[in-house]
Amino acid sequence: MRLFLALCFLLGIPSGAPEIHSLKYVVTGASQVPNFPEYVIVGLVDELQITHYDSNTRRVVSKQDWMYKTTEEDPTYWEKETGVSLGDQQSFKADIEIMKERFNQTGGVHIVQKMYGCEWDDETDEVVNGFHQYGYDGEDFISFDLKTETWIAPVQQAVPTKHKWDKDKAKMAFDKNYFTSFCPYWLKKYVEFGRSSLMRKDLPSVSLLQKTPSSPLTCHATGFYPDRADLFWKKDEEELHEDVVRGEILPNHDGSFQMSVDLDLSGLQDEDWGRYSCVFHLAGGQEVSKRLDKRDIRTNWKTNDGGLDTGLIGGVLGVVAVLVVIVCIIGFFVYKKKHPKGFRATNTSETSSSSGEDPAVKKGSSEEQSMLKTSA
Structure with a gap:
């Protein structure tokens, strides 16, 4: 077995293996990285890139022709996605400053990454997994365990965030609904739109x-x-x-x-x-x-x-x-085997930590107003 960025597949899968599909959003915030956008969001279905946004172009664009079928579901889909990403860009930028403070850093090149999304089995129509995880400068920072509905902090600097998010039951319920309902809904739509591409098999x-x-x-x-x-x-x-x-x-x-x-x-x-x-x-x-x-x-x-x-x-x-x-643009994490796949959560940061507030994070398809905070 081996890792593919965030999640590792069991290799040598037999022909009768279930068809597990994934929707993943990968967010990368960069500080003082030359010739690289400060903020990038990439959406993927089954590891195939479907959308892209960065702070230079300031617009969500499709990377697959079949993604334009989303306007059949919502004519304002692309405008909403762009609006959400523009807002998240500002909050995510503040997350880097919070991280630097947590790690007692003052300057230099730093990267904050986030992955979130879900997995769905189209044979059983069951939601297999939901995931949301953060990394800082290439290391795990905090991740959500959907089964226990708790946040896991592998480093001491993330413990304050864990305690804060674990206590917010309203936010926890909202997040769970995203992973088990909203995210799978759009994943099914995307698979339906792009089935001919996603189901193809090409030899190398x-x-x-x-x-x-x-x-x-x-x-x-x-x-x-x-x-x-x-x-x-x-x-x-x-x-x-x-x-x-x-x-x-x-x-x-x-x-x-x-x-x-x-x-x-x-x-x-x-x-x-x-x-x-x-x-x-x-x-x-x-x-x-x-x-x-x-x-x-x-x-x-x-x-x-x-x-x-x-x-x-x-x-x-x-x-x-x-x-x-x-x-780099996709911002994939190379995690340990135990870590799940990531997903697309557009977020707003907890940067207002100085005022004691945690701005809400919007995620998924743009029409969702989520309560997921980035409060690093």
């Missing part, structure tokens, strides 16, 4: 890459969808677990995904090369297999004819650069 192209003769051999799969997939090395018909390093599943700019798995070649005998293969397995049973062959390996030190293969490395670095930007 698989390549063998190696930086230097002494480097591990990387099997790289890119262009697959959905992200419920596995990539592994096997010898003969046995999956390898030793001398293997698995990478995270990462998003591509076009909505597809990529992943890699490294194999240590230091102990590999020449006569055994043909016994190794890299296998990609997509949820539902489809596979792509690539047998280990020296002639297929692409490197940045030489090609098979002795020349320098610079084109490959330039391309790979270009993809990596794009991914860094995407991951």
Whole structure:
């Protein structure tokens, strides 16, 4: 198993696995980060980006054509979403100052992140999960446990917030309704609108890459969808677990995904090369297999004819650069396995801590007026 940003899927899912859908909103507030918006919100359904807002453009835009069907439900959908995001931008900016105070910081680069949303099983029509979590400078800060209806504070600086939110029963009831009713309602709508895209299954192209003769051999799969997939090395018909390093599943700019798995070649005998293969397995049973062959390996030190293969490395670095930007904008947390997926809560901050007030947070589709505060 591995983490994909916030939540990890069980890999190698059999074809009969239930179809779990997720609606997630990821909010990123940045302080003193050059050439990066102060505030970004990204909405995702099944890890596919559906909406985007940032403090530079100051408008919520669709990232999928089928999302415009939302106007069938509410003709003012996009105007409302933009209005909510504009308001949340100001409050979230104040959260960073609260965090800095909590951690006894005065300046520098800082990032506040939030994820919230829900999961729904379209076979049983049951709400599987609801989640809401905050991070600060790459570390967990506070998260909501829907089962116990309590907030969990992994760091001492979050304890005051936990106590405050746990005592607010009206807010707790409102939040629970969002996770179990409002969020699933819109998730079902989005899945209905985009079913043809969300239900597609795309197999990847698989390549063998190696930086230097002494480097591990990387099997790289890119262009697959959905992200419920596995990539592994096997010898003969046995999956390898030793001398293997698995990478995270990462998003591509076009909505597809990529992943890699490294194999240590230091102990590999020449006569055994043909016994190794890299296998990609997509949820539902489809596979792509690539047998280990020296002639297929692409490197940045030489090609098979002795020349320098610079084109490959330039391309790979270009993809990596794009991914860094995407991951930063999306603001995904890489959490421990026990942490659930995140979701879209547009918020208003507790920045009025000096006055003892906690402004309300709006979340979900813009028409909801929530009581979720960011009071860091």
